[in-house]
Amino acid sequence: MTEHARQRIPPFMRQLLAVSGVVLYMIGTGANIAYPGVLLEQLRDPQSTLKLTEDHESWIASILGLALISGILAAPFSLQRLGRRLTNQLSTLPAMGGWALMVAAGGPAALLISRTLQGFAMGLQAAAAPVSIAEYSAPKHRGAFLATIAFSFAAGMLVAHILGTLMFWRSAAIACGSFYLVSLILITLSPETPPYLASIGKFNECRKAFRWFRGHDHASEKELEILLNSQKKEVNEVKVNRYRHYRSVIMKPEFYKPTVIMMFMFILFQISGMTVVPSYTVPMMKEVTDGSIEDYTSMLMVDILRFTTAVVSCFVVNKLNRRTVLFLGVIISVVSLLSAALLLYLRDLEYIPEQYKWVPVIPTLGYIFGKTLGILPIPWTIAGEVFPLAYRSLGSGVSGMFLSLMFFVVVKTAPTSFREIGVNGTFCVYAICISICGIFLYFLLPETKGKTLYEIECHFKGIDCEMIKTDGTEHDNMLELVKVEVGRDDGE
Template sequence: MAAKKIEIVPTRTMACENEKQPVSPFLRQLQAVSGVVMYMIGTGANIAYPGVLLEQLRQPDSAVRLTPEHESWIASILGLALISGILTAPFCLQKLGRRLTNQLSTLPTLAGWALLLTAKDPIALLMSRSLQGFGMGLQAAAAPVSIAEYSSPKHRGVFLATIAFSFATGMLVAHVFGTILYWRTAAVACGSFYVVSLILISLSPETPPYLASTGKFNECRKSFRWLRGYDEDAEKELEILLNSQKKQTITTPKVSKLKYYADVVRKPEFYKPTVIMMFMFVLFQVSGMTVIPSYTVSIMNEVTGGQIESYTSMLMVDVVRFISAVIACIVINKLNRRTVLFLGIYISVASLFITSILLYLRDFGYIPDPYKWTPAISTLLYIFGKTLGILPIPWAIAGEIFPLEYRSLGSGISGLTLSLMFFLVVKTAPALFRAISVKGTFCVYGFCISICGVFLFFLLPETKGKTLYEIECHFKGVKDKAVQIEMSEKDRMLELEKVEEG
């Protein structure tokens, strides 16, 4: 009889609670995620802004005079500044939480855009870009973690894919505003996304996994149910989360920081995801993900042979990127993560090599003058491929792959790889263009993408449809997750029985 009562009581309670939630869990999750999404639109604008800024500053009547060296630093210094934000992020995520870290990350970026408005020399431009990069570094670690922890397994893929959509939207916005507006006015439009982001983040709760990891179990239940509702699957996932963290609190002995980190780096659930994410973010950067937006005008001018107006070709790239990002949001929720990633890799590598071959053939006179623009077709196909798979999947995996205990540390280390590669790839791009031209640079990028793809083919597991706890079990080598879930359910029933008897 007791067992029967235990089954009935929570069901009645859940039904009553569900009546109190006029807004669906999906919309609540969407609200929580939207603040991060708005920030990432700003990040896309940050990355793409040099593409229009530098073109306007090259004009004879420019308010700020730049040398080629200044230009390369303005485009690439975000990567160096990202490092400082990335190194700060693990502490902020662990000690301050996901929500407060997201809020704080908006402040330096807003300050950077404000400084850009008043800049009168290259030093001020570099300082403004550095402030933007620091904020982006904090958010680069916080964004995928926050989105993954806010989302249910059913919606996590599409929500994480919105990072790619946000980048593409921000790049399109920056280039459109930079084409029709003066660069200072365009900066106001781009910076406004961070104001909206701060407001939306402030309206959202802290993520349930972070609250559980800090022992705030009642607050965790409240946040989880606000986001996910009270259905049976959600309640099971909540109890598994709470039980795993209670067990972690009981069984983890206190040790020195040095010994703790020495033990952590030897654990497969830490080093395996970290290695995978390092390859992911190297792939992300060597695919030209941040180079193309920064130097779109000059790249497309060479690719089209000057037969398509520079700003027109730039907007063509942005439109293809935006449409591809929309498709990625749909595809990533329908197909496996690995399928989408490797489809993007195959398309990108083939397109880069085809573009290079066409450019070489054009240089040798095998393509008639009226058709000199044809390499633009394969270049746009390359933009489609990398935006479809190489842009969204690393961010989706970054939010899923790290165990809760090491999520802040793992995100920081992998983010450090991202920022270093950002700086190296963008800083060396002008030198590569001068030394081996766009066609040679595309060959280098295609070769590097292929190498990263081979490693990821053997290292990357499939994560679609799995809870964050199930992914953690995979890297720990725990095979029989059903037993653990069953034990968690027994613990939950015992807890309910005590409440009922009380």
């Protein structure tokens, strides 16, 4: 292929194509999370032929969390043995099967099986999405591309609620499931990620894929050479003493430090109400508004704010430091939750006049804004950056377990929490938990903006080396260091 032919499609557009396949999948994931918000409302209609008990409703909303565990457990094996691309492709199949069963469901059992299939697929993708996007992306675009995961969640939630408001729930399920089909097509059009090809010793294929994604400029070629040389060293080490290599993984700081960070990240993600609010938007906002705003209007108001903020976060994450965005979101969320709880408490005591009973809506929307701006995008951004390539699949799986467990616990207990301590008490619990996670992350989380994945790996390894600059200038010290460690080129 000539240089002219190579440049017909800019590298950014090729990265965008690959990322779009994952983004569409995550839109489907957002729809999965939010769909019970409209499904359960329609099934509560006295004229509905499909009847559910309150216990059925809580299981339909929360079973995704349990099913996520099976997908998370399968993810490390799939990502390492099958690769990022094939894992993304295969994960669309149970998702589409789940939506198809949802369309045909005749009773609670079919709905639960449908949600279980969707949850398994979500578990696979929860590990695969940030890893895939990070490995597709150039450092200067990686923050914005990883932030599209947050955008995708918000878009999927908005789409599910709009479709569920305008359409019968079975028709809405067909529309939501169609995102996975388009996702499968786009993923199939993209090659495997270069870091994965390098990690399994396919260095020639890695070169082709890397240049397909990143072009042939000087800075990219330097980064490619470092990637290849560092992975030749890893491959040789594993070949020499594989058992000893894997036994020592858990004790390595470049594995356990990112894993602990992501544990707190995903606990923060779930305990902030990230999946509770979409599943129970209508009953939550009904209590917040005290009937002053129509139910579906308040639901769509929340969705539109979340979607708009998620779009803004794509730019904010790419412009500001990761830590700045995260802690800004944490502070706004905590202050807004406590303010909303206080106003709800005062309203219950009748200290707020009747004409102002809608006032708690303002801090509640502030809470939605804060968690969508910082708490939604940053965990997924960091998840794609902090794990070294050699342990990326395993680390994503281990930390993802906390995501799935917390998903189930928080969503399953939400109806009881709303009933026993009210929305104001639940908001206080969320605020306290967000604060605790935020304090831990303040001391644990390093800044990753603008760094290559190898530079971040060096940070956790404690290697003090010169960093490759992402603006086209570079220092050769790190490249020479890697070459010395490798010793020779292995014929490549």
